Amino acid sequence: MLKDIERFWSKVDKRGEDECWPWAGAKSGAGYGSIRQSARRGKYKHLMATHVALHLDGRKRPSKAHVAMHSCDNPPCVNPKHLSWGTNLDNSLDMVSKDRDRGGPKRIVRRQKEAKAMAAAAEEMDAAATNLGPTMKRRLKRPSA
Incomplete structure (x- = not known):
């Protein structure tokens, strides 16, 4: 060592x-x-x-x-x-x-909006899944073909 x-x-x-x-x-x-x-x-x-x-x-x-x-x-x-x-x-x-993102400020704002939208969609799905039975929960978790 x-x-x-x-x-x-x-x-x-x-x-x-x-x-x-x-x-x-x-x-x-x-x-x-x-x-x-x-x-x-x-x-x-x-x-x-x-x-x-x-x-x-x-x-x-x-x-x-x-x-x-x-x-x-x-x-x-x-x-x-x-x-x-x-x-x-x-x-x-x-x-x-530190402003080292290659896409500049417009890209940063766009990525922040996308991340917020994805987080909101995930929260909505979680909330909907709590109201469904176990069969529907399993179907939601399965990848679509």
């Missing part, structure tokens, strides 16, 4: 405490760091460098639904001060709040 930790930090360009610490190892197509961890029987497991940085900082991943979010918006950065756990929704909301 100690070798893995040393190997991880050897691939980080540590700078000032509040600066970005770029990952100097392998990267994904989107620029996020990746490190290979040896596993059993000679197989390897690829880990996100941001996830490892958070783990080494004492912040374990709350669930598989959580992703590492950058406050600096710099994909290769692994400075734990710039990282936090969040869901994909948290990450999307962060992106929109």
Whole structure:
């Protein structure tokens, strides 16, 4: 384990405490760091460098639904001060709040309206389903052909 930790930090360009610490190892197509961890029987497991940085900082991943979010918006950065756990929704909301959504404001408004309409429709279906018998509830859950 100690070798893995040393190997991880050897691939980080540590700078000032509040600066970005770029990952100097392998990267994904989107620029996020990746490190290979040896596993059993000679197989390897690829880990996100941001996830490892958070783990080494004492912040374990709350669930598989959580992703590492950058406050600096710099994909290769692994400075734990710039990282936090969040869901994909948290990450999307962060992106929109920083005006980094590719579709611009009109797309954001349209997507918000679509999400609200879908939520309202789901609530209506739930309310209707509570008034139906078990046979109708099963029919509603079945995918239509």
